[in-house]
Amino acid sequence: MSDGDACLARKALTLHEILCDAYGAPFPYFQSLDPLSELVSTMLNHRTRNRDAKAAFQALRDAFPTWEEVRDAPVADVQASIAPATWPEAKAPKVQAALRAITERAGRLSLDFLGGMPADEARAWLEAMDGVGPKTSAAVLSFSTLRGRALPVDSHHHRVAQRVGLVGPKVGVGPSHAILEGFLPDAWDAQAVYDHHQAFMRHGQKVCHWRGPDCAGCVVAELCDARQGRRAVPAVTAVPLPLFDRPGAG
Numbered sequence: 001m002s003d004g005d006a007c008l009a010r011k012a013l014t015l016h017e018i019l020c021d022a023y024g025a026p027f028p029y030f031q032s033l034d035p036l037s038e039l040v041s042t043m044l045n046h047r048t049r050n051r052d053a054k055a056a057f058q059a060l061r062d063a064f065p066t067w068e069e070v071r072d073a074p075v076a077d078v079q080a081s082i083a084p085a086t087w088p089e090a091k092a093p094k095v096q097a098a099l100r101a102i103t104e105r106a107g108r109l110s111l112d113f114l115g116g117m118p119a120d121e122a123r124a125w126l127e128a129m130d131g132v133g134p135k136t137s138a139a140v141l142s143f144s145t146l147r148g149r150a151l152p153v154d155s156h157h158h159r160v161a162q163r164v165g166l167v168g169p170k171v172g173v174g175p176s177h178a179i180l181e182g183f184l185p186d187a188w189d190a191q192a193v194y195d196h197h198q199a200f201m202r203h204g205q206k207v208c209h210w211r212g213p214d215c216a217g218c219v220v221a222e223l224c225d226a227r228q229g230r231r232a233v234p235a236v237t238a239v240p241l242p243l244f245d246r247p248g249a250g
């Protein structure tokens, strides 16, 4: 690790401590789906409000009691059942393609076997499928009953990380996963990594909004490059600024 990266890693840990303290870590896991269900849930959640994604997932489960039935159903029926999610016409064939790919590669329609693999191998297995990137693979490992050690980065987390200066303004959500996870100590367990994501995400949701971040009330303002004018970007003011992110990005 270069001196610059070591400095950023120390900064990430300081931010972690402050934000975890501010938002009350350790954070409880918000759901307990098996890894295959978590994969489908994450696919439905893409650029969809949580409430609508949950409604789509529940409707899908109600219409098709098993994942085999979802896989083998007419795509129009799957599309109709996930109508509450955004772009059901695109997500229905993607979900079915993922279910077919898992069946073909694993020999059965389950992802429970990922629990017996190291996290990086499990993520690589998932990311070998079309349409599965680092955010989805991390979500499957971390949020599912696998409770694996992986750092998901959503649009809120990404926005905060960019503004404070942990990742550059041109680094997208996908590439930011490896950078941000690389700052975390190897000794951290899955809960600590999950807490890191949750703390940054909550800060993005509650304080560091896309428009009009509340910098005056921010507990990490002194460490924030955007606030302190340490970046080649406009300093954050009370005036809403589209700093680096777009709504729903990631």
Ligand code: SF4
Pocket (backbone or CB within 6 Å): 160, 163, 164, 207, 208, 209, 213, 214, 215, 218, 219, 220, 221, 222, 224, 225, 226, 227, 236
């Ligand atoms: S100081 Fe402002 S821009 Fe920086 S993290 Fe806090 S709320 Fe976000």
